[in-house]
Amino acid sequence: MNLILFTFIVLLGFTSYYFGRKKAYTIQSTKKRLTALPQFYGYYLAIWCAIPAFIIFSLWAIFEPTIVKLLILSDYSNQGYLDDELNLIYEKTKALSRGQFTGEITPFIEASAEKYLSLRSIAQSSKVVIVLSAIIASVAYAYKRISSNSRTREPVEKFLNAVLFTASLAAILTTVGIVFSLIFQTIDFFKVIPLFDFVFGTHWYPAKAFVRDSSEALDPTMYSDTFGAVPIFAGTFFIAFIAMCVAIPIGLMSGIYLAEYASTKVRQYAKPLIEILAGIPTVVYGFFAALTVGPFLKELGTSMGLEVSAESALAAGGVMGIMIIPFISSLSDDVITSVPQSLRDGSYAMGATKSETIKRVIFPAALPGIVGSILLGVSRAIGETMIVVMASGLAANLTLNPLESTSTITAQIVVILIGDQAFGDPKTQAAFALGMSLFLVTLCLNIVALRVVKKYREKYE
C-alpha cells in the first residue's frame, strides 16, 4: 500500500516537473524573458510536490502508532490496569490483528484487534487523502505563483544545498548512533557491576549470569567475581602483540624494499599481490587459522615435547599478523616515498650506502608516519573479530603463554550476543560495556594515528 502511494507520489513529482517546464515554455513563447532555465521551473514544482509529501509521511510515522495506541487503550481506562499490563494488552492486540497470536483469545482482545484493524485502515485512507490533497494544493499554489520574473533557480539550489548538507550529517549521525547504542546499556551495566570490579576483576565468567526473571529483585552479589575484564583486556592486547610481532618486521621491511630497492616491474606486481592479503575476508583467515595453522602448531609442539592448545593465542595472533602485513607495508611505503629526494641525495653525497641512508636518514625522517601506520595496524588487530572467534579460545584465561588459549574483547562480544539476547540482562549489557571499551580504545588509537600521519604529510608538502 505504502509502496503504491510512494510510486504515485513520484509520478506526481514528474508530472509537476513537466507542468512547470511547460509553463516556462509558454511564458517564453510570449517573448518574455525568463529569470532561469525552463527546467528550474520544473524542479521548483517538483520540490513543492516532494516537501508536503515528506512532511506528512514523517508526521504519520511519528504520531500514528501513538494515537492508535491511545485510542485502543482508552477502552481499558478506569479499569485499574497498570501501565505494564496495558502495554501487554496492546502488544496482544497487535499480534492478534496480524494473526500471529498464540495463547488464549479473550473477547476483549478480539474486540480491540478489530478496532485496531479498522483504526489502521482509517489512518491509511486518511493518509492517502491528506497527502494527495496537500500535494495538489501546494503544487497548484506554486504553479499559479511562478511567472516570468519569479525566482526559481535560487530556491531550487538552496533546497539541493540543504539536501547535500543533510547527507553530510550521516557520518555524525552514525557516530552518535554508535555512542547512543552503547552508552545506555553500559550505564545500566555499571549500575549492577561496579566499575572497579569490571576494570580490575580477574575472573570473567559471564555464563554464570543466567537470564534473570525480571520480577525478581536484582542481587548484585550474585554477579561478584563474574565480570572482571582483566583477562579479556590482557588477552586482547596479548593477541594484538603477537600479531604485531609478525606484521611489523615483515610489513615494514617489505614497505622499505618496495619503496627503495624494488625495480618498477617488481613493484608493479608485488605491491598489488601483497595487498590481496588485505582484501581477503577475515572469516577466511579465521577458517585458515582454525583448521590449518592451529592443528599444525599443535603437531609441531607435540613433536618438540611442548603442550600446545589447538586454539592457541599464537595461531590466532600469527594469522592476524599476516592479515595486517599489507596495511603496514602500503602505508610505510607511501610514507617513505614521500620523504624528499634531497635527503637521500645528501646522504649519498656523504658516501653512505643505501641501507645506511635508509637506517640513519630516511627511517628517522619517516618515523612519525611509520608509527602512525603501526598504530592503525594495532587498532585493526584489537578490533579484529572473526579470526579470534574461530581460532582462539572462548574461555577467558589470564595467561602470557602464547601456546595456551586466551580470549579477546571482540570474541566475548560475539559469544555473549550470538543467538537470542535479553535486553536488560547484565550478561547482554556486559557485551555492550565491552563494546564501549573497544570503541574508546580504537577511537583514541585512530585519532592519534590519523593526527600523526596528517602532521607528517604536512611537513613534507
Add this chain to the structure above:
Amino acid sequence: MNKNKEQLLNKRYKAEQRFRLYGLSAIFMALLFLTIFIFKIFSTGYSAFQKTWLIVPVTFDAELMMLDQNPSKEDLQDADYYDIALKSMADLDPNANEDQENELKRMVSYFFEKEIKNELLNDPNLIGKTKEVYLTASDDLDQVFKGNYPRDLPEDQRRVSDYQLKIFDQLVANGKVESKFNISFFTNADSREAELAGIASSFMGSIFSILVCLMIAFPVAVLAAIYLEEFAPKNRFTDFIEVNINNLAAVPSIVFGLLGLGVLLAIFQLPRSTPLVGGITLSLMTLPTIIIAARASLKAVPPSIREAALAMGASRMQTTMHHTVPLSMPGTLSGTIIGLAQALGETAPLILIGMVAFVNTIPGSPMDPAASLPVQIYIWAESAERGFVEKVSACIMVLLGFLIIMNLFAQIIRHKFEKKWS
C-alpha cells in the same frame, strides 16, 4: 691502515647486502603466505564441486507404495515411498541382517526417499518395473570416494563401518558409483546434512544485503562528498564532520554490529536476521569508504573545468552537477565497488544482528531471514562434520571469486573511463 679501510668498506657492503636480503625475504614471506593460503583453500575445496552418487536398482512395487490401479497424479504425490526406498537399499546385500540393513540405509542421504519419488513423478509408467536410480551418497561415503577420509583408521574411530565399506567397494567395482558436478551445492539452501547443504540461501542473503547497502550508502555518500568537497565552508563544524568520517572508517566492524543490534533491532524494531537490517548495518560501515573515494575523485577534477563552467555563467550548483560530478563518477564508482566488496566479506556485524540463524529456505526478499556467504562459512566451519570442511573451502572459493570479479570491475572502470588530467 689501508687494509683496515678496506675491511670496513667490505663490512659495510656486506651489511648493505644483508639489509637488501631482509627486504626481499619479507616480500617473499608475504607472498609465500598468500600462496600457501590459496593453495590450501583450493586443494581442500575443489572436491566439493563433485558429488558422489550411488546407482541403485529400485523396484516400483505398487503394493508397497500403497497404490491402487491406475493412480492419479495426487495419488503418486501421496504414495508411501519409504518402504520401496528401504527395500531397494536392503536388496544391495541379500544376506543382510536387520542391523546391516540399517547400515545400508545410512549409505545414502536421508533425501533418498524424495529422489525415488521424483523419479516416479517424472515417469509414472515405472510402476511395477525396476529402474536404476541415482541416489545421493551419504556425506561420509562421499568423502571416502574422494579420498579425503582415512580408511585405515580402526573401525570404532570411523564413521563408516567395515560392512558399509565392503558394500561400497562392491558397488565401485561394478561401476555403480558415479561422481558428477555438484549442482545442488549451488541450488540447495543450508542443511544439517553435509551432502545436501548448498549456498543458495546464503548467496541470496548476500545479494540482498549488498543491494540494500548500495541503495543506502551510495546516494548518501555521494551527496555528502559533493557537499564537503564543493560547498562546505571551512569551519569547525566541517572539520568535525571530517574527523568523524576518518574515524568511522577505522572503527572495528563489530561495533557497527552493536549499533545494528542496539538501534535497528531494539529501538526501531526491524525484523531480526534479515538482509534488510544487515544491509543497513553494512551501509553505515561502507559510508565512510565511499565518501573518501568520492571526495578524492572530486578533488582530482582540475579547477579549470569549474572555472570554465563558471565563466560561461553557470551557477555553482550547475557547475557541480553538470560538470564536476559526472567527471568524477568513474573514481566514485570504483571506490563504491571496493567498498561493497569489503561489505560482502564482512561477518561479525551480521552475526550480531542474528544472520547466523539456521535458514533452510531460500529468501525471496530482504525481509526474509537469511544468512550471507561469509556467515555461511562461519556456520559450516564451526560444524564438526567432515563433509563441511570441503564445503567451507568451496564456499570460500565462491566468495573469493566474487571479490575478484568486483575488484577487477573496479579496476576496469577506473582505467577505461577515468580521464587522465595532465
